[in-house]
Amino acid sequence: MSLSTKRLIAFVPARIAFITFWLVGLVYAVSAQQAPVKIIPAELSETSGLFVAKDNLFYxxxxxxxxxxxxxxxxxxxxxxxxxxxGDPSKKHLGVTDCEDIAGGPGPVKNKSYIYLGDIGDNGGNRPYVTVYRFPEPNKFSGNMQIESEAVHLKYPNGPQDAETLMVDPILKELIIISKRQDTVGIYSAPLFFKKGDTIKMKKQGSLFLPGKGLVKYVVSGDISRDGQQILLKTYANVYYWLRNGKEPISQTLRRTPTKLPYILERQGEAVGFTPDGKAYYCISEGKNAVIYRYNVPQLPGQH
Structure with missing residues (x-):
């Protein structure tokens, strides 16, 4: 998300370190790019989440x-x-507070694909609940269109948390939210098959520690592959990858040491998503004239 002036002042040392890291890392990362960059629409100047629905269709x-x-x-x-x-009529004219990630997966109707949008950002750590919206994936598009939504309100078991990562686990049928800012972030879950308007207290499944310090290690996006077997988490500096063992909980998978995947450091990259076949992933940054990067998932031990 865009950082306010106060936050920029507060994080000057961290941002200097990040910029230095960015310049050094860029030299080594250029060869990792798998496709030409593409300019995204001007309407998207604060890109925060990405769901790759089909090979040529992104939400x-x-x-x-x-x-x-x-x-x-x-x-x-x-x-x-x-x-x-x-959206939420109490949010004045906007309808939402801070949408931070988007995912896709199953829903209440069998064999139908759904989109999940997480209004889960909480810079001040004071929201009594966050909201996830569910939409049936459209079959056709028009320039501007209205789409039906179902909302579920989610409460953390340990008080408000700021989060930018929403994932859908198609195996255990769960929504997964990972907090952003702590040195060790929290992994939270809620049932995927909620009823419209429900308020649910999430379960804390576990914690996750990633290397680094300060702003550069904030967890800003994530995705689970369609088959539920691969997990991506993105920080400002890296993309991390885990291979799941059968039907184990996501929190158990994340206890293992991840693999660091190719990533060209972006100005403020906060979006990552698998391709439908799980063989590649895309990243997009915030900012005007941002570009789309595509990377292949390397073949790793345990993959078929």
């Missing part, structure tokens, strides 16, 4: 400051549709 959204909407674009960055939904 993407802005974070705080935007209204209750998200976008469909193609792999070349062309805007296909702006999708509006009914």
């Amino acid at each position: 993407i959204h802005n974070d705080s400051g935007d209204t209750s909407r998200f976008f469909a674009i193609d792999a070349k960055g062309n805007l296909l549709s702006t999708l509006y939904f009914k």
Whole structure:
């Protein structure tokens, strides 16, 4: 999300370290790029989440400051549709507070694909609950369209948390939220098959420690592959990868040491998503004239 002036001042040492790391890392990362970069639409200047629905169809959204909407674009960055939904009327004219990640997966109707949008950002750590919206994946698009939504309100068991990572576990049928800022972040879950308007207390499944210090190690996005066997988590500096062992809980998978995947350091990269076949992943940064990066998932021990 965009950092306020106060936060920028507070994080000057961390940002200097990050910029230095970025410049050094870029030299070594250029060879990792797997496809030409593509300019994304100007409407998306605060990109925070990415769900790759099909090879040529991405769902993407802005974070705080935007209204209750998200976008469909193609792999070349062309805007296909702006999708509006009914948000929370208490959020004044915006309808949402701070949408930070988007995911896809199963839902209440068998064999139908759904989109999940997480209004889960909480810079001040004072929201009594966060909200996840569920939408049936559209079959066709128009330039501007209204889409039906179902909302579930989620409470943390240990008080408000700031989070930017929402994932859908298709195996255990859970929503997974990972907090952002702590040195050791929390892993939280809620049932995937909620009823519209439900308020649910999440379960804390465990914790996760990643290397690094300060802003560069914030967990800002994540994704689980369609088959549920691969997990990606993104910080500002790295993309981490885990291979799941059968039907174990995600928190158990994340206890193992991850593999660091190829990643070209971006200006403020906060979005990552698997391709439908799980053989590649995309990353997109915040900012005007951001670009789309595509990377292949390396073949690792244990993969078929």
